């Protein structure tokens with residue numbers, strides 16, 4: 001016990017169980033939330049009071065007898081909602097990274113409350129009138145560029161919520177919104193039912209080609225189904241059997257390994273037919289209806305199509321710009337995919353098969369090509385990629401780019417003992433922010449990887465520096481060995497750290513424009529561009545040292561690793577682009593177009609671009625949850641758009657002949673990482689790069705430039 | 710690398726979407742992707758993960774301390790493992806105390822005990838010996854019972870007594886090592902911290918003996934001589950040992 005008491009939390013501030021910590025000033029170091037004092041029961045009262053306070057603040061702005069000015073309205077608006085933001089940041093972080101049944105329940109309860117709350121503000125007519133009056137008089141206020149942008153963004157948010165509409169139109173929009181949200185929910189539920197509704201139950205003699213691990217997992221899921229079964233007949237169905245499902249985690253290993261072509265076809269088809277089985281879970285009509293409703297809404301709001309409405313806020317401003325990008329990438333991707341088919345056909349023919357490669361053969365034969373062409377053993381890499389070394393690597397990278405230093409802090413208690421905390425100091429010694437890294441997977445953490453913040457940045461009332469966090473799901477150390485990462489983990493770490501730097505280097509006046517508040521098709525640029533340093537041989541060698549011997553990763557292994565990144569890129573990009581184009585097609589219909597059938601709409605969309613039979617779009621319409629039940633409608637392209645930016649952006653460093661080129665890195669910091677959303681994203685990019693982005697660097701990185709690997 | 714992005718970007722937190730399209734909401738609370746769906750909560754596993762994480766945190770904090778502070782922490786930890794946490798070790802040492810009326814045999818026994826547990830603590834600490842805690846505990850309890858039985862039945866300590874105590878000391882050392890491995894030793898200054906922990910244990914042990922000596926000399930001077938205290942005290946110690954023995958076997 002001695003060690004336990006002594007070495008941990010010595011600096012426990014006085015605990016007072018009766019006081020809700022959200023209602024107090026946080027006099028903690030760097031205003032890191034006092035995690036040990038925050039209990040589950042503190043959230044709800046803080047949310048309630050936060051919303052109440054927020055509305056009262058809005059009222060006092062609206063009821064201000066003075067003429068509306070930028071200071072007494074827009075700037076004042078930036079000061080509202082402090083308590084709500086404070087509790088919301090802690091809650092939404094912990095509900096993902098250190099959750100429990102109580103928090104999950106709260107999350108379900110809070111989600112509609114919070115959305116209704118912000119609706120109330122967005123629909124406040126008095127507030128909009130003040131904003132509108134400032135907008136109309138903006139010439140008389142001598143505002144800075146940053147202030148103009150804030151005014152414009154604020155006004156736009158009101159307008160996009162319907163502030164300019166008459167009461168009939170408003171009612172119409174409310175109706176459409178609630179109908180869309182109903183249909184979206186239905187779409188998601190149908191998809192879930194369809195994915196869970198099919199299973200491929202196999203006998204011992206149908207497991208040809210499968211590895212022990214895959215068989216064990218399939219047997220495990222059969223056992224689980226048996227456990228859940230209620231009747232003896234149902235139990236018998238799973239006894240000593242092996243179950244595969246159209247969940248990707250179950251399907252991909254099967255498609256890769258199984259030598260039974262007939263079974264591969266069955267499982268693959270069950271996957272691509274989800275939502276398209278003409279049963280009670282069919283999504284075809286729902287997709288059509290959602291697309292129609294979105295087109296109607298766009299028309300009422302004064303936009304040509306839904307895509308026009310959505311893209312207005314993005315870096316690419318119109319459907320034309322998006323199509324232009326996607327089409328430019330399409331040809332090279334398709335060309336590469338076709339050559340991949342030829343490679344696979346050759347392998348299949350050499351095995352004496354007498355069939356044409358089909359969509360359900362792709363994983364099986366591409367794996368054979370991979371082994372022959374790129375063989376890279378992940379297990380060989382791992383000893384060089386211990387988490388501590390990779391963290392040092394990413395810290396060093398930002399040190400060389402911008403002179404940042406990271407000092408670990410040991411006397412602040414966080415929400416979980418695996419979360420670590422560093423103080424970030426700038427080149428000139430000034431305090432920049434706090435970085436929290438919570439890297440290991442655990443059973444009360446959600447899957448995935450993300451960045452968030454516990455405190456934002458602002459210069460409105462004095463200099464306030466942020467507290468940001470990265471959460472990942474890397475394997476925890478086993479025994480005395482350190483946590484060893486795969487290379488994919490390493491890129492994830494650099495990626496999330498890029499977001500963290502966007503949230504840390506930010507230096508703007510107004511809190512709503514800080515850090516990662518950039519548009520969706522730009523916000524992945526700061527994160528994705530940092531990934532390039534992780535795979536830069538010079539950098540990789542500096543941090544990838546063997547955890548036992550200290551030897552740097554051998555050149556030959558690095559070469560193999562980089563070459564392997566080009567594997568299957570034709571397929572990956574083709575299926576992605578086909579889905580992106582499908583998304584755009586669905587959302588560029590005008591309200592007068594009569595859509596009849598989702599399948600024929602999809603077929604003509606894919607025929608137009610000449611998609612080959614061997615590849616299906618990454619998502620077919622009936623299971624395209626991103627666009628029909630998530631928030632990515634006419635936004636699925638953003639991933640590749642950000643990839644164009646990061647490849648082109650990093651190419652600048654390569655052209656300069658130094659990946660730490662001083663001029664470039666300071667431009668990158670000044671115009672991208674520091675600026676938040678204070679300027680248009682394209683302007684920021686051009687200021688950094690000196691010109692608009694081009695696609696050629698991306699084609700090169702992904703091996704789509706027609707050159708041999 | 711596209712595959713990576715896609716995988717990461719499949720789901721987004723519902724809360725974040727609910728908030729993102731409204732006026733004056735805080736900027737995206739969560740960037741990048743997070744898996745949705747229900748989580749199951751395995752309380753035992755969560756607790757085990759928490760314990761492992763706490764150990765990692767302690768080691769990180771210890772490694773960051775200056776050398777002198779680390780030494781101090783480990784001496785203190787060793788001491789605290791005897792007083793107040795190590796009632797079993799206290800009783801064993803008291804058992805030795807009650808066995809001998811003279812200073813010389815007592816010193817010999819205590820030295821044998823100390824030497825023995827230092828050896829196994831260091832061997833186990835270095836990972837040269839590996840024995841499960843559940844295996845050592847009943848033997849430690851047994852050692853207490855044995856000493857008590859000897860004290861009660863024999864007037865004079867046997868010639869083999871020192872050897873027996875030495876063997877028991879080896880066991881107690883394994884017990885210390887088990888505890889130490891649960892807390893974790895930082896990799897740098899490993900040996901010196903192991904040594905510091907051992908020193909702490911010795912201090913604790915000496916403190917017990919000193920206290921027992923003072924109490925005996927001042928309060929029970931007469932009854933002590935006649936052995937009136939020796940037997941009942943040893944019986945009590947033996948009972949405690951039996952209790953632990955029973956507990957550790959069930």
Ligand SMILES: [Zn+2]
Pocket residue numbers: 495499524527740741742
């Ligand atoms: Zn991201």
